[in-house]
Amino acid sequence: MDYFSHFKIWVLTLSLIFQSVYGFYLPGSYPHKYNVGEALSVKVNSITSIDTEMPFSYYSLPFCQPQDGVKDSAENLGELLMGDRIENSPYRFKMHVNESEIFLCRTEPLSADNYKLLKKRIDEMYQVNLILDNLPAIRYTRKESYLLRWTGYPVGIKVQDTYYVFNHLKFTVLVHKYEEANVARVMGTGDAAEVIPTIGNEGSDIPGYMVVGFEVVPCNFMHNVQSVKNSKMYDKYPSPIKCDPTTVAMPIKENEPIVFTYEVTFEESDIKWPSRWDAYLKMEGSKVHWFSIMNSLMVITFLAGIVLVIFLRTVRRDLTRYEELDKEAQAQMNEELSGWKLVVGDVFRAPTNASLLCVMVGDGVQILGMAVVTILFAALGFMSPASRGTLITGMLIFYMILGIAAGYVAVRLWRTIGCGDHKRWISVSWRAACFFPGIAFFILTILNFLLWGSHSTGAIPFSLFVILILLWFCISVPLTLIGGLWGKGTPY
Template sequence: MRLSTSRKAALSALAVALASPLQAAAWYLPGSAPHSYKQGDNVPFAVNALQAKAFTSQIKGVIKYDYYHPGFQFCVPEGGPQAQSENLGSVLFGDRIYSSPVKAAMLEDQVCKEMCRKEVTTENADFINDRIREEYAVNWMVDGLPVAEARREVKTREEFLSLGFALGSTEDEHSRPYDPPALHNHYDIYIDYHQRGPNEYRVVGARIYPLSKASLRGVAIGMTPNCNAADPVQLSNQTATNVAYTYSIRWRESSTPWATRWDAYLKVFDPRIHWLALINSVVIVSFLCMMVGIVVARSISRDIYRYNAIDMNEDVQEDFGWKLVHGEVFRPPNRSMLLSIFVGSGSQLVAMAAVTLIFALLGFLSPSNRGSLATVMIVTWTLFGSIAGFMSSKVYASLGGEYIKQNAILTAMLFPSLVFSMVLMLNFFLIFSGSSGAVPFGTLLALVSLWFLINVPLTVIGATLGVRSGTFTHPVKVNSIPRQIPHQQTWYLQPLPSALIAGMLIFASAFLEVLFILNSMFGTKFYVAFGFLAFAFIITAITAATVTILFAYFHLCAEDYRWHWRAFMTGGSGAVWFFAYGLFFWATRLELPGLANKVLFLGYLAILSLLFFTLFGAVGFLATYASLRKIYSAIRVD
């Protein structure tokens, strides 16, 4: 039985990934079937939204602009731009893909091909010059591949393919400043092709070298632009400027097969830094696990032996330390319904993150399928509503809750409403700013439909199953009268200091991956180190669990039995440092002009911090709950 072309490509990618595990942190399967061309066939170009990139040292904006925004006055294809279909994740991340006026024919070189001529008004000149100063990048694609610009890392001088190319330049090749900036209006494009068979070719790479050329200066009206012009095009804010957009295309044969054509884009940048950070995280986790092990093996085991000793000596039989509060430790906390809702929502996020990382590690989230990562996250979150309902109702019932129906409805509505309202508020700012990143009404309607038609029923079903499965068993009974908590507590056991100390350790486990993700969101590189990310996620979860257990033990030894909310806060306290680092990232790597940019960045950071808090807060609470049930089941209570 003969394999299809796409299956051959998938098996080829799988073989390459398995054969070289040390060169990449993740491998992938191609996300779409390959397209073969014959000589002279049209090779389609497409355009995407413009986004500010950190071409130098700082990112100067977070607002995306549609490629055919009237302010840019770019050339449009004959018959007008045609929108291409996009998935849910692609739309949410601001991708707006349209057809391009660039025309390419397989193996046919073109020199100084004119796209169009534009008269840039003074108003549009100011708009374009501001975007050039903010280092906005133009995004083109050919046969689904980004048309990339080769750049070098400032520190290591290592070459990488930048996502998008600069709209213009603020200085010449001798680092002398342009005033006003120079607009890139000529593009030298080099397309790599791989010959698969007789008159069968595939596109496997595309590089671009944008240039600024005053190609209409000294050229009579109706004559061909001069693509060898030495002077740049500078848009004046005093008079209109005539600009000719031109391009040259050259074809280069490559030995790279189609199945591995993304490897040049998906290079894991300086993997040694990842390994050093992960080794550091492993050391932290090992140290914490060792501390918890010592506490459990020595302190708790010794205490249990003394508590269970059959001796009439009152000094031995007298309760002290964490046993002294055995009748209070499982007393329901204040606002137990709210706590159980957040635990259920956090459990849903844990399941979503785990399954998404598994899909990414197996290579199903190919970068050629734009937005696939976000799409999988949304779909898995929707389908895992049953986990949220199950865990929330089970925890709520175990804490003595009686309003099961209200708990199920609030679990399905509260946390999603909070996130959705934040997204909706940011969407208004995007619309007000004229950004292409604004989510269309139809997409918002699709999200609401997924929420109410799938997630809510699944949450209710999960809640029903959680109630029927019964409550978590508690090994000791709760006293009828609450025990008084000592007023004097060590300073590091106070709620805020203990949370900050624990959060510092938790965030340290994930720090480097957070940095790379932020650089990928606002920078010029793909983030594809899913192997490192999965490892960091596991380490961070273990750190959150062990730190929370350790601090809960300290609190109980201090006769403070209010561990429920503290365990959740301690586990999620890394979000405080996450938000603080985001502000530091803003101060050192971002230049955000205008109110809209500032509000958008703070809004994105707040949403990420909320997700971080809820996810690892649930991990900390569930780990502590399980450990306390285990510890108190080992003592004999008279």
């Protein structure tokens, strides 16, 4: 049997193994099959703004709440540190069932505080972020001949000192038919996936769909407040609703309620499930500025070339000069050395703050290693946007684990410099473990106290940061000391 046949057998075997565990998808998410009429849960994230960079809870504003109450979704450490607060929403969809003019709720009359808060959030350009099947809601706007993409939609808009809240949402859910063969190609490897048998897929004849897009169009509609006074959530709105995003009709007023409605339309799309994030990667804020990157690289290369030329010319001139001198002339100049030979004394002279140098080098290696490993894992797809918070969580985990490298490098450099007292390696390890986190703790503590003073929920990020510091102390410090002990035992 030739090598190619052996290779095909190995590929088929590995494919069958992956199929036996229902496959493996690298970015951290997997296709979900929804049958026709099955309920889809829409979630809400924190409202955000590019103006203030301060996230707030969606339900901090007078919006409609779910019938069964507000419930937090499971979050990881990265989501909490980034300010994400994912909760359930009152919006209710059914797969491939179009619905229009759905009454959501009629809020209580706006108090003076809620009225001022709404106007403030509109002035600060806050955006509402909705999530369906892990996909953020995307909004399209046209500027001249360009089609712009945005995540979320504005809370409202201000027109000539009058404030309007977007009280009607037009949703469009893009779906793709669920096919076992397509899912196998996503999960499997190449041609071998086509021959993988279907295992444990009862009811596969029932038509199902995957969510591949989630779009929203916000509108302001003139609702009849009195006509829905006795309506219940999800009842039919008594009159037709025309969603026109270019016009506003119903301003918010103090001591008056707000009526919220929505509609949803399902459209079959040719977008494949692995490509459903492509629209988000094409947004204006997500574009990679290659021209700026290339420009910076060219400037750095040019400056590095200038420094290298100056350095080579200086060294070559000094070496040529010393070669021309005979032994007698060199003997006469032993007491008056200059030029390149003076560098020898500077290179092997111990620095004034040797311990600080060792600590900074050790922490630099730790941070550089964290960056390299994080970028590598992100490039391989383990930290995709489909898994929120994994990037920050991964950075923290890698930073704590690489405390071993920080302790080793710091103590090893301390022994190499030869500062006399080699017994201070424990002190160097402690400083390496506390130097950078101490600076971060000092700065972030001040910021958290300022946040606590300006906003009542500031206690949440402050308590979270205290927990994070305790976690760092219990993991990073012992690992750094272990690395220092390893560096101490290395011969020099």
